[in-house]
Amino acid sequence: MVKIVIIDYGLGNLRNVHKAFKRINEETKITRNIRDVKHADAVVLPGVGAFRDAIKNLTNLKESVLTLMEEERPLLGICLGLQILFSTSTEGGLTKGLDYFKGKVIRLPKDLTVPHMGWNTLKIVRFENPLLSGISDGSYVYFAHSYYPVVENEEETIAITNYGITIPSVISKQSVFATQFHPEKSGKVGINIINNYVKYVKR
Amino acid sequence: MLAKRIMPCLDMNKGRVVKGIGFKHLQDTGDPAELAALYEEQGADELVLLDVAASREHRDTIIDVVRRTSDAVNIPFTVGGGVRSVKDVRRILLNGADKVTINTAAVLKPTLLSESSNSFGSQCIVSSIDVKRVYVQREINVNEKVILETGEGKCWWDTYIYGGTKSVGIDALKWAETVVKMGAGEIVASSLDFDGTKKGYDLEFLKELSERVSVPVIASSGAGNPKHMLEALTIGAADAALAASIFHYGNYTVKEVKEYLLENSILVRL
Numbered sequence: 001m002v003k004i005v006i007i008d009y010g011l012g013n014l015r016n017v018h019k020a021f022k023r024i025n026e027e028t029k030i031t032r033n034i035r036d037v038k039h040a041d042a043v044v045l046p047g048v049g050a051f052r053d054a055i056k057n058l059t060n061l062k063e064s065v066l067t068l069m070e071e072e073r074p075l076l077g078i079c080l081g082l083q084i085l086f087s088t089s090t091e092g093g094l095t096k097g098l099d100y101f102k103g104k105v106i107r108l109p110k111d112l113t114v115p116h117m118g119w120n121t122l123k124i125v126r127f128e129n130p131l132l133s134g135i136s137d138g139s140y141v142y143f144a145h146s147y148y149p150v151v152e153n154e155e156e157t158i159a160i161t162n163y164g165i166t167i168p169s170v171i172s173k174q175s176v177f178a179t180q181f182h183p184e185k186s187g188k189v190g191i192n193i194i195n196n197y198v199k200y201v202k203r
Numbered sequence: 204m205l206a207k208r209i210m211p212c213l214d215m216n217k218g219r220v221v222k223g224i225g226f227k228h229l230q231d232t233g234d235p236a237e238l239a240a241l242y243e244e245q246g247a248d249e250l251v252l253l254d255v256a257a258s259r260e261h262r263d264t265i266i267d268v269v270r271r272t273s274d275a276v277n278i279p280f281t282v283g284g285g286v287r288s289v290k291d292v293r294r295i296l297l298n299g300a301d302k303v304t305i306n307t308a309a310v311l312k313p314t315l316l317s318e319s320s321n322s323f324g325s326q327c328i329v330s331s332i333d334v335k336r337v338y339v340q341r342e343i344n345v346n347e348k349v350i351l352e353t354g355e356g357k358c359w360w361d362t363y364i365y366g367g368t369k370s371v372g373i374d375a376l377k378w379a380e381t382v383v384k385m386g387a388g389e390i391v392a393s394s395l396d397f398d399g400t401k402k403g404y405d406l407e408f409l410k411e412l413s414e415r416v417s418v419p420v421i422a423s424s425g426a427g428n429p430k431h432m433l434e435a436l437t438i439g440a441a442d443a444a445l446a447a448s449i450f451h452y453g454n455y456t457v458k459e460v461k462e463y464l465l466e467n468s469i470l471v472r473l
Contacts, residue, residue: 013296013297013299013300013301015273015297015298015299016273016299016301019273019274019299020277023277048323048324048326048327049322049323049324050321050324110417113417113418113419113442114417114418115325115326115388115389115418115419116205117326117388117389117419117442118205118206118207118208118248118249118419118442118443119205119206119208119248119472120204120205120206121204121206140206140472142278142279143205144279144301144326144327144388145326146325146326146388162204163204163205182279184277185277185278185279185301186277186278187243187277187278188277190277191277
């Protein structure tokens with residue numbers, strides 16, 4: 001049995017992520033214990049809330065998450081969990097992220113309705129990525145965010161979403177996958193994406 | 204592009220849905236979690252669970268409903284009614300709700316909005332505003348009230364609390380601007396003039412509100428048919444339309460409403 005752990009860094013709603021995995025009969029462990037992360041086969045980095053708090057609360061888990069990514073054990077980042085993988089964010093003052101993906105997280109332009117809230121479509125730009133295997137181009141997924149990343153390495157963008165500006169909605173490099181939307185809230189499409197992640201972990 | 208959202212609202216009392224139910228094939232027609240799952244199946248974009256009695260005695264019942272709904276659906280849902288403190292907000296969110304709506308407590312203590320959004324993010328704090336038209340003969344107190352010419356005459360919109368029973372005397376459009384500054388990520392606008400009438404939403408209010416605030420606006424109160432929802436999303440410029448009766452009584456399914464909207468060039472998730 002593979003050990004997938006959901007990292008609890010004191011923010012947001014982990015219950016829904018746990019439950020989404022349960023729907024495809026996958027048990028996950030919610031933890032903030034370093035040892036659990038060290039011994040995990042794969043992790044999920046969820047997150048709602050603010051960038052600065054997330055980085056602050058992650059403190060003692062930061063090293064083990066970085067090691068996990070270096071060792072190419074899979075990680076799935078969701079929403080804020082995607083954003084903290086980037087170099088920096090301007091939310092709450094310029095803050096350093098985990099710097100796994102190069103780029104800066106900035107606020108959505110003022111002329112848009114913010115937060116970007118609701119169901120928007122995925123335009124898949126790299127169909128070969130296992131996270132989106134079998135997902136139709138143009139599928140609706142659920143977003144709820146006010147900041148977005150400006151990605152430096154274009155080849156890491158797997159899917160984009162149009163919200164007046166182009167938002168990178170799925171990012172991936174090596175065994176790390178991250179979604180700006182919430183698969184755990186995106187109905188059947190979301191469940192299929194989570195299922196793809198589990199399949200990848202068990203590959 | 205972002206789709207417009209259709210949101211069925213479940214009015215509850217003591218953990219049971221109180222509005223009449225039109226679904227015959229459900230075993231337990233009044234169970235919010237079971238209805239929630241049915242609405243997801245029909246294509247609802249989000250759900251709202253509203254504790255209309257909002258009594259302190261039944262807080263634990265609501266938490267149980269939140270947990271069971273969270274187990275039953277894979278779409279976002281909002282919980283409201285009787286939310287009084289950051290502690291209430293935390294408890295509802297940790298048990299699986301995605302958002303919390305706050306009305307009375309925010310009017311009485313606006314810092315509840317900023318404290319909650321600082322702790323949990325503005326995307327999960329929804330400000331619910333109940334409004335009622337106050338018609339005026341001539342333009343008085345123009346500095347305090349936004350007076351608009353409507354089809355029925357000049358009026359401003361008063362803010363109401365305690366389930367629409369108590370007038371606050373604050374201009375609702377100005378209050379809406381304040382709640383956004385305090386950290387609300389969305390606004391649900393309900394009208395006491397239109398609620399339950401099935402004659403449509405207060406489009407003049409919605410239009411003005413949508414122009415004034417930067418956050419998404421959810422239209423509520425008055426939907427009697429899919430055309431009303433179309434009007435709320437076009438004339439009213441709302442981002443989402445909420446309705447209770449037309450879905451509960453089985454007059455229209457969520458799917459039928461969305462098909463109608465799509466025929467009328469509104470982008471919806473089908």
